Amino acid sequence: MGVIKEFYKQYLLNNKIRYSAQRDKILDVFLKMERHLSIAQIYELVRNKYPQIGYTTVYRAMNLICKAGIAEKIDFGDGISRFEHKYGQEHHDHLICLNCGKFIEVIDAQIEELQRQLAKTHKFVLKGHKMQLFGTCCDCSKDIK
Amino acid sequence: MGVIKEFYKQYLLNNKIRYSAQRDKILDVFLKMERHLSIAQIYELVRNKYPQIGYTTVYRAMNLICKAGIAEKIDFGDGISRFEHKYGQEHHDHLICLNCGKFIEVIDAQIEELQRQLAKTHKFVLKGHKMQLFGTCCDCSKDIK
DNA sequence: AAATAAGTGAAAATGATTGTCAGTTCCATT
DNA sequence: AATGGAACTGACAATCATTTTCACTTATTT
Numbered sequence: 001m002g003v004i005k006e007f008y009k010q011y012l013l014n015n016k017i018r019y020s021a022q023r024d025k026i027l028d029v030f031l032k033m034e035r036h037l038s039i040a041q042i043y044e045l046v047r048n049k050y051p052q053i054g055y056t057t058v059y060r061a062m063n064l065i066c067k068a069g070i071a072e073k074i075d076f077g078d079g080i081s082r083f084e085h086k087y088g089q090e091h092h093d094h095l096i097c098l099n100c101g102k103f104i105e106v107i108d109a110q111i112e113e114l115q116r117q118l119a120k121t122h123k124f125v126l127k128g129h130k131m132q133l134f135g136t137c138c139d140c141s142k143d144i145k
Numbered sequence: 146m147g148v149i150k151e152f153y154k155q156y157l158l159n160n161k162i163r164y165s166a167q168r169d170k171i172l173d174v175f176l177k178m179e180r181h182l183s184i185a186q187i188y189e190l191v192r193n194k195y196p197q198i199g200y201t202t203v204y205r206a207m208n209l210i211c212k213a214g215i216a217e218k219i220d221f222g223d224g225i226s227r228f229e230h231k232y233g234q235e236h237h238d239h240l241i242c243l244n245c246g247k248f249i250e251v252i253d254a255q256i257e258e259l260q261r262q263l264a265k266t267h268k269f270v271l272k273g274h275k276m277q278l279f280g281t282c283c284d285c286s287k288d289i290k
Numbered sequence: 291a292a293a294t295a296a297g298t299g300a301a302a303a304t305g306a307t308t309g310t311c312a313g314t315t316c317c318a319t320t
Numbered sequence: 321a322a323t324g325g326a327a328c329t330g331a332c333a334a335t336c337a338t339t340t341t342c343a344c345t346t347a348t349t350t
Contacts, residue, residue, distance in 0.1 A: 123283035
């Protein structure tokens with residue numbers, strides 16, 4: 001069994017939360033999925049394999065997976081939460097195409113350092129940050145011209 | 146009459162949208178208010194002075210004011226839209242206290258430049274960005290200790 | 291003044307998310 | 321193995337911010 005599932009089981013154990021069949025199946029689907037799916041999309045995938053699992057259960061399972069630190073909820077400002085892998089992932093920010101919705105994960109050490117300095121200047125203890133760059137991607141810039 | 150109201154009237158005129166008494170009053174409230182209020186808060190302020198104005202009208206008026214470029218909707222990820230002044234304002238980002246909700250507006254020219262470079266590297270035509278730094282502010286860091 | 295277009299506000303609709311609750315499953319203790 | 325209690329599940333209802341609808345009013349044009 002993968003290291004992430006072991007980690008999840010340990011997290012649940014530590015918090016006296018049971019490891020149910022549903023949670024196992026939803027975690028499997030999450031681990032296999034491409035990045036940045038919404039609850040509705042995850043539910044669809046889950047339901048293909050396990051039709052008896054309910055929408056609410058997917059919500060609850062994904063919230064647990066987030067609390068365990070395996071997934072992260074991301075918000076591109078369109079009112080829909082999406083989830084991405086977090087376990088063992090480097091922190092990163094997003095470049096988002098306003099035309100086709102494509103996104104690129106980016107990280108810039110210089111920016112990260114400047115953010116830390118900026119927080120320090122304002123006497124903030126920095127816990128995290130979000131940065132999203134909006135624009136049109138390479139392909140869409142061509143199309144629009 | 147202020148330059149912003151003139152600008153707004155001109156915007157409405159250009160778009161064949163009428164300048165109603167309600168829109169005038171809601172703009173007044175918005176222009177006088179402190180930054181970053183939600184619709185509910187704006188509605189409260191409006192209702193104090195003009196009890197007959199409805200919630201829906203405030204929504205519609207704020208959306209118009211945004212379209213005109215006078216206000217900007219901001220989203221701190223808590224599901225509530227807030228509005229801040231945009232006309233004649235410099236672009237800025239936010240430092241947000243996770244404990245008390247206080248925020249500080251910040252701008253860092255170096256970060257802005259690095260963002261432009263980052264977009265360029267990925268062949269994105271940059272249209273805008275959002276950056277939020279989360280942490281605990283000076284006062285709250287004290288309290289928590 | 292009539293006709294037409296836009297605006298208003300109350301209420302209903304929407305869509306994402308969370309809460310409720312009766313029934314089920316799991317686990318520890320007899 | 322039986323039991324009692326706690327956690328879990330899933331269908332549905334509730335919530336909350338926002339948008340749409342619609343009957344009615346107001347403003348503008350002819």
